[in-house]
Amino acid sequence: MAPTPAAAATVSSRGDTSPAPPGGSQPVAGGWQLAASSALTRLLRQRELGIALVAIILFVLFSLLSHGTFDSVQNWAAIGSATAELGIVTVGVSLLMVSGEFDLSVGANFAFAALVMALMIHDGYPPLEALGADIGIGIGVGLLNGLVTVMLDIPSFITTLGTFFLWSGVTLLVTGGQTVTILNPPGVLTALGGSVSGQIRAEIFWWLGAGLVIGLLLHRTVTGNWLFAVGGKRFAARETGVPVVRTRVIAFVICGVLAAFAGAVQLGHLDSMSASFGSTYQLEAIAASVVGGCALTGGRGSILGAMIGTVVLQMLDNGLILSGVSPYWYESVVGVIVIAAVALHVRIGRLTRGAEQ
């Protein structure tokens, strides 16, 4: 669930607006839990906890193994830059997963939208118009995914598997497989992915900004509440008057826009774009979301968790190299981490929610 404020967990007398002081008014009655273990459960219920622990352990481990290169400022600037594009994609994917759906087309959307943008800039269109086209493609791809899924009533896994191939094919057709490079990058591209100060690049701030906006949207707005409801139990959401179809389509559109925007940021970083960029992002974004606490079945998850999840994947990639381990281990380790993380979430869930019903 949302990173709920402490106010949520205390029973207090009516009328107060602030979190009730512990020990104020009635204690939690019924003897179902001791106060101490209640505090522990509350902590464990934060979905970010497990992944934050993993991140800390990896940080300590790699810092020790890399003899001081891993925990340097320069290295973290590099990790931040490398995290940003996948991070922006993951923010959208995790929101969509909370609503109970998947998007396997984010990688293709990422490359297609950014390539159109690159070609437009290359051909002399105003850069802002090119960015608008990129975002427009994101909206269109997301809308198509959403409408096809809702109207044909098929699993989004299948819809987006189809559109993944569709847009990958279109991208190859348009570019003939060539890399498009922009020789004199305009200001828009610098603002998206250029250097802000030394090794710190703009894309980190776009990632943090996207996380903040989407995090607020998901955890603090009515639309977000509906996304959780639709993903948690669609039928119940419909019964209580939630506009289920609209909410589901909105989730696909948000995911599509963020994937396309991440492509634009990538273009800003590299000043070039190829059809093969981002081709593994769909799986990495799902892995990062799951590691960060998103339930595959929908209804549970957090943007902050997914963001830490992305950092963990990037720490692995970077830390293995700096520790002198072959980088070819990266994917295998990610696989193990994904399984371990889900096993951990299931255990913590049982512990804090009682037996699964």
Added chain:
Amino acid sequence: MTGGSSTEGVAGAALVQPSPWFEARRVGKRFGSVVALEEVDVAFRPGEIVALIGDNGSGKSTFVKIASGVYQPDGGTLLIEGREARLRSAKDARQAGIETVHQDLGLVDSMSIARNFFLGAELRRGPFLDLTRMERETRKMLVEIGLGNLRAVGQEVSRLSGGERQAISIGRAVAFQKRMLILDEPTSALSIKETETVFEFIRMAKVRGLAVLCVMHNLVQVRDIADRFVVFWHGRKVADVANTGQSEKELAEYILEGKLSELGIERSSLDTGTLRALMQE
């Protein structure tokens, strides 16, 4: 919540009955050639608990779906406060003041009690959810319905027992000042103790002046909660009587009489053996 029984003269035995809040007149529904409901008249008064009983296929759930806006009747009229009402959707019915607690309760397990309480009717402050106020209001309502000291509003609904979920659903209808509460088999999945708790909540809704329609097939339990029994048989109403302490057997006989009249059999012509066999069915 204080003593279960109401001090108002709302039971069927009362001399002065309030006028019905919701009424179905000669309501019918067919599905192709199958008649699910045939010219049914039922009235629901504020502060009265009507138990709808009958076998599977008797038209109970068709009636519930018509009253909650899911199906449209193809004959007859629905009246709310004496005026003709068209309930084109579940949303229409809810806006008119009819809250239906379905068997799956309309609660999202993975969300907190407070978020569930306000689902579809969220409180806002600017563009954001007013979570503080939602939690405060939910807490207040939980205290009012007697669950305030038992549960924290930030807990996931998945932690609640079946009885507590029913209580939350019923509490939601009361809190949002609905006028009629429809419960579809509210106790079918509950233990005896939990059933009694849920009955307390249904009585609370009654005391608050809601018209209550309770669909049940447990003829033992229904005697504890109903003010009036409405009995359906094959889409027709075959009995509509006040609860005067009828036994379970007498209730079964209402159902049986519907069956006999349909078969065109005089009850007196049957020997006890056949009667018992029919009642066993």
